[in-house]
Amino acid sequence: MSNNTNRMIIVGFAGFLIVLMFVLIFLAWTASSDVIDEISDFADYLGHHDDTAGKLIVTLGSLVVVVMSLLLIILELAPEEEERELRVQQAGATSIVPAAALKQRLEEALVALPAVTAARARVSARDRGIASTLDLTVAPATNVADVTQEAARVVTDTIETDLGLPLAGVPAVRVAFGAAKRPVASSMAAPPVEGESARPPEIGEVETVDERIAAGPGPSSANEGAPAEQQPEATAGSSPGPIVYEASQEQGAPAQPRPAPAGDNHPPDEAGESQGATEPSQEPAGDSAP
Structure with a gap:
């Protein structure tokens, strides 16, 4: 017999006792003399104690039985205290x-x-x-x-x-x-949405035409107008030193390059180098010494 079956039997018996006690109290106060005569032994007891004192004794005794039955029902229907440790016997231990x-x-x-x-x-x-x-x-x-x-x-x-x-x-x-099982949230961060990275700037971040004119040209626009610096092209047969051009003897003759002295290792000024490399001597041929 299982534990639940035992509980149901005990609770049913306690409920029957409660109902019986209420019936007894009802008969003690309402039953007439003819009804009491028809009841056997208990009727004889009620007949000898058919007064207020006897009825109070029956009532108090019945109430005690009712209270005990209620306590029994509460103890049986209360949830069991779960065991903290389970002891299982197996293999001699x-x-x-x-x-x-x-x-x-x-x-x-x-x-x-x-x-x-x-x-x-x-x-x-x-x-x-x-x-x-x-x-x-x-x-x-x-x-x-x-x-x-x-x-x-x-x-x-x-x-x-x-x-x-x-x-x-x-x-x-x-x-x-119950409700359906919810999916487990992933711990990995989701990649950014393309629409978020390409969102337009807010209205407060947009520069108007009047503000741009009042601020003047920025550093990017000034750099755009300046010409790019030309780097001299180096060849395999060129000498490591700078090249100095001499004035030609004749007006239309081209200038001949003259290599720099070997002892001058430091490079000349960039302005002088560019001027000597691009501008030939303007001295006329007639003024030169014979």
């Missing part, structure tokens, strides 16, 4: 298993099932094994038979295969329907 850790492990394994949204497990030691009761919350469109079989398989694998403990009977599974 007693294994002590923490109930909280076993419950947590079962609940984590049950929640991992695709159709289960919430799970609660209760474990107890019974018949040299571990008995379990499962409360599962599943999605509305879930097959209850499949979920029950999967839950029983998970409990059997966890207790017998992983922990090596005996299982006392098949787990009792209670199924309740």
Whole structure:
């Protein structure tokens, strides 16, 4: 006989006693002499105590029985205090298993099932094994038979295969329907959306035409107007030193380049170099010494 059956029997007996006591109180105060004569032994007692004192004694005794019956019902229907440790006898020894850790492990394994949204497990030691009761919350469109079989398989694998403990009977599974299982949020940051990076600037950031004229040309516009500096082109046969042009003897004759002295290793000024390289001597040929 299971524990739930024992509870139902005790609660039913206590309820019957409560009803019987109320009937007794009712008869003690309302029954006539003819009704009392028809009742057997108890009727004889009521007949000898058919006064106020006897009725008060019957009433108080009945109320005591009612209060005791109510206490019995409350104790039986109150939730059981869960065991902190489970003692299981196997192979000539007693294994002590923490109930909280076993419950947590079962609940984590049950929640991992695709159709289960919430799970609660209760474990107890019974018949040299571990008995379990499962409360599962599943999605509305879930097959209850499949979920029950999967839950029983998970409990059997966890207790017998992983922990090596005996299982006392098949787990009792209670199924309740709830909301669908929510997807687990990813810990990785989502990439930025293209529309966010290419969004137009705000109105306060846009520069008007009047503000641009009052500010004048910026550094970028000044750099655009300046000509790019021309770098001298280097060839494989050119000398490392600068080239100095001499004045020609004749007006139309081209100038002949003269290499720089070997001792002058420092480069001349950039302005002088560009002037000597681009402007020939303007001295007329007639003024030169013969």
